[in-house]
Amino acid sequence: MGLCQQPAKKLVTHTELVDRSQEERLYSMANYDLTPEQEMLRRTVRDFAEAEIKPVRAQLDEKEEFSYDLVKKMGELGLFGMTVSPEYGGQGVDYLTYCIAVEELARVDGCQAATVAAENSLGIGPLYNFGNEHQKRKFLPDLCSGKKLWGFGLTEADAGSDAQNSKTRAELKNGKWVINGSKIFITNSASKITAGITVQAVTGAGSEGRKEISCIIVESGTPGFTAKEMHRKLTWRSSNTGELYFDNVTVPEENLLGPRGGGFKQMMTTLDSGRLGIAAMGLGGAQGAFEAALDYAKQRKAFGKPISQFQVNAFKLADCALEIEAARNLLYKACWLKDQGRPFGKEAAMAKLYTSEVFHRVANHCVQLHGGYGLMEEYPAAKFYRDQKLLEIGEGTSEIQRIVISRYLGC
Amino acid sequence: MKIACLIKQVPDTETRIRIKPDRSGIEESDIKYIVSPYCEFAVEEALRVKEKAGGGEATVISLGPDRVVEAIRTALAMGIDKGIHIDSEGKSFDSYATAVVLANVLRDRGFDMILCGKQAIDGDNGQVGPMIAELLDIPQVMIIERLELTADKKGVTATRRVAGGGKEVYEISFPALFGCEKGLNVPRYASLPGIMKAKTKPIEKLKSSDLLNGALPLVQWANYQLPPERMAGKKIEGDLAYQAHELVRLLREEAKVI
């Protein structure tokens, strides 16, 4: 897919776009080869996930334990700040490369993939894309090395899909923001190494009856700010999810991220790219569940032959392989569009929706093929089945994705 | 300090080997290749020695078809400084011919330390290392499980395990060759920054035909065949005296091994 290594930051003009597409039509109608670097990263992350994550994933999941050791190792591999410029300690690779890494982690464990995807897209993304020079220099190097984590606080108890309805408020008093309110379900926000949060808050009354929403940086340890780990999740049990409380939390005015009132736009932009990461988790999870299903179906014998030889099961596996292939093409195309600097929002929503629903179906088949063993945690099928559900809910539910896509269609 | 590590690309151990219809070799088309694990220990050790010495240059060298560039790139991504790819030009190489080619590349390049795997896991011959040392007339220690740079950085203490749990400890000054054993180290992963950096590291291209100097392989391959399928085992039941008696009888009459 004609891949560039640097994120195409520059917006492309219409004429350039036409020129470029004509050029590409001449020289590369479609090229499905990954670059040698992307191939090598895929191998490395796969080897890493197999050797370092697979042996501990079930235990971490059972204990609901967030692994600082794995975060450290994933940091050393360069999996945080992947699309961030090396100037701030990032790796400066394109989105496709990033998604390949997330895909390979999710193939083995959705929880570690969640830590990486949420950190890149939600933690680091907004600071990198909207932060000023001082903010970037201050926070990004430690986040890109994986020494510290960062959360993106959008969802509230009464405002999820309807994020405009946020109640958390920030008032500017004597050159300081005073924040009151709470957030819920915030990934990477309540770990021992969380350096801070980007919190979305109402900062005043905007135009047309809409609230003015802005993003503000709150560092861990600021008085009045507490982060509490959330437990007893069905999915992503070894990922760090936090509930946040802001009780007269006071931070300097310059902790504003980007322009005042820019919060809603920043969120939309962040979620557009974030969807690629979530889609990569769906794709990788589907791949992992499919491999587990295929292996098991070839080994398990009933009525004198492997169950994979019963047509009903063979066809299920064929459907899984087909849908994963289609999902991969859709996601990689969405990444390619983004990496080319072209509009990609619709395709990102499609990829997020489709890969998570493919994962849903594949995980379901995977458990079904395992029979009773599929319901036991000794086999990976059960965890895939549990973990997939989050992907139809987090970063915009499947219903919201359909709304987004239908708006692109003018509905 | 100049370090060379010699690596071989081999089929993944999970590959199901298939023989070509004319039995002249194995089907290579759907094989997944990896760096032979013992060679990975050599790469890792080269990096560690370099780090401990506080500098130097490590070169990775591989003989084989174009696909081995991938193995070289992986070593570069792990941190090796430069690569040399010797194109096998479609020919097969036995241990001797391989050693001649590699020795001719290594000679005159001033390497202090040459690291290789104790053997490659495809042919499992374990001959190339010692042969190279012989051709270069330098000392070698194979199957090492510990390597310690001396204080003056002009040599190493190398430990190898021998039968009965004993250990042999060698003190050797450079230049010397070492064959790495499992347990020597745990190879690092190629990190993403490493992968990106590797893009700009040089890989020198050489041709094996220029390096053989008229040497010919000493081994010729008549044909390949798979080992016979394992047959079902036999379980002898009954009291111990009967079992022993029956076992001896079967070994003598059926298996004809005693």
Ligand SMILES: Cc1cc2nc3c(=O)[nH]c(=O)nc-3n(C[C@H](O)[C@H](O)[C@H](O)COP(=O)(O)OP(=O)(O)OC[C@H]3O[C@@H](n4cnc5c(N)ncnc54)[C@H](O)[C@@H]3O)c2cc1C
């Ligand atoms: C493990 C985990 C990690 C998370 N990490 C983060 C994070 O890091 N940062 C963050 O800000 N949030 C995070 N979230 C929150 C997540 O994004 C929200 O849960 C999600 O957006 C849905 O919001 P909600 O839970 O309030 O559901 P609701 O919005 O209440 O939705 C309930 C149901 O109503 C449907 N619905 C809502 N509106 C419509 C509509 N207009 N049309 C049709 N159907 C509709 C939804 O699709 C859904 O089925 C996380 C959640 C979990 C579980």
